[in-house]
Amino acid sequence: MAGLNVSLSFFFVTFALCEAARRASKALLPVGAYEGFAREAVGAAQLGACCLEMRTLVVLGPWAGGFGPDLLLTLLFLLFLAHGATLDGASANPAVSLQEFLMAEASLPGTLLKLAAQGLGMQAASTLTRLCWAWELSDLHLLQSLMAQSCSSTLRTSVPHGALVEAACAFCFHLILLQLRHSSPAHRVPAVALLVTVTAYAAGPSTSAFFNPALAASVTFGCSGHTLLEYVQVYWLGPLAGMVLAVLLHQGRLPHLFQRNLLYSQKNKYRAPRVKPAPASRDT
Numbered sequence: 001m002a003g004l005n006v007s008l009s010f011f012f013v014t015f016a017l018c019e020a021a022r023r024a025s026k027a028l029l030p031v032g033a034y035e036g037f038a039r040e041a042v043g044a045a046q047l048g049a050c051c052l053e054m055r056t057l058v059v060l061g062p063w064a065g066g067f068g069p070d071l072l073l074t075l076l077f078l079l080f081l082a083h084g085a086t087l088d089g090a091s092a093n094p095a096v097s098l099q100e101f102l103m104a105e106a107s108l109p110g111t112l113l114k115l116a117a118q119g120l121g122m123q124a125a126s127t128l129t130r131l132c133w134a135w136e137l138s139d140l141h142l143l144q145s146l147m148a149q150s151c152s153s154t155l156r157t158s159v160p161h162g163a164l165v166e167a168a169c170a171f172c173f174h175l176i177l178l179q180l181r182h183s184s185p186a187h188r189v190p191a192v193a194l195l196v197t198v199t200a201y202a203a204g205p206s207t208s209a210f211f212n213p214a215l216a217a218s219v220t221f222g223c224s225g226h227t228l229l230e231y232v233q234v235y236w237l238g239p240l241a242g243m244v245l246a247v248l249l250h251q252g253r254l255p256h257l258f259q260r261n262l263l264y265s266q267k268n269k270y271r272a273p274r275v276k277p278a279p280a281s282r283d284t
Contacts, residue, residue, distance in 0.1 A: 003065045006138035010053050011079065015086060018046040022088055035089070036110055037117045040097075043090030044121025045128075048218050050079055052129045055208075055219060056144045059152075064140055069201075077197040084189030093212045094118055095243045099174055102247050104255040115214075122218040153225030154208040154216075155234055162207045163238035169199045170211040170242030178250040211239045 025038035054076060061067035083092075091097055097114040100106040106114075133145040155162050176195055180188040196209075203209035210216040216235035221228065247254060252263040 003061070003138040003140040004057075004067065006141065007053055007057055010132065011050055011082075014046060014049045014053075015082060018042050019086060022086075026088075036113050039088055039090045040092065040114045040117035041121040041124075043087045043092040044118040044214060045125040046087070046121075047083060047092040047212075048122040048125030048215060049129045050083070051215055052126065052219060054079065055154075056133075056140055058204075060140050060143050064143060073197055073201055076200055077193050080193035080196045081189060084185065084192060092118060092121070092214075094214050095170060095174070095212065095239045096177070098240065099177070099243050099247060102244070102254045102256050103251070118214045119217075122214045126218045151220075151223040153223045154210075154220040155206075155226055155231070157206045159226070159230045159233055162234040163241075165203045165206050165209075166211055166234055166238030167242035167245075169203050169207075169209050170239035171246050172199065172242075173211055174243045174246035175250060178246060207234060210235055211242070213239055 021042045022039065025042065026034050029038055054072075057065075057067060057075070058072055061072065062069075091100075091114075094115050097106070097111050097118070101108065101111040130145075133141045136142040136145060157165070173192075173195060176191060180191055199209045199211070208220070210219070213236045216231070220235070221231050244254070248263065252261040253259070
């Protein structure tokens, strides 16, 4: 259990440091700079660091620490509850930022700035987490530090099947986001956390169920087993295809690209009343 305690401490310190960074940047930066860049960068760093540590528990925990799937899935659910409560509106997911662009809720420069912030945050998380592993605070971190240079791929199926799995996960995720985007956080956050947990359980053995291009690039693109092009097909094109399909199904169109509804016919809400023809007058 010592390894689990170290990992729980890692999660706590990560959330605390990222929350401090959020509050500091919110106080020091203009609103546009905070919401468009700093918030996304900090959120991506928080998500990336926690997912890297969680991957250590998933890969090494069952045989090095005796952790069962029930413990790991419960921990994953609690982590995403905490992410939903602390990210302060950041998505930390390029596919979500592109969804906002397709929904005509964000401009192209603002979307590109968010994508850059998410990539920077994920890279910072990867660097700092591996530095923490090098301190070897637990047996799990010692093993992970030794394995970091020759990590194994998270893609454990064929490339077409992996792309289909990631697309299906992203489709469900984005469709739920679209359905719940106007609901209160008290309902939206647990629903998203539960969905992430279920998809991780169902698709984890095949692709690890990232459906987040920046997170996948940070965790697995440097691992051996597949080429960069194969990783791009599975972890970038798959989630983006699923996101586009979710927007298309929910809206019937891609609002930023098409004004006309492509799937659903729009009936006029207000119908003109029918006027009965006046009876023809008879000549007397």
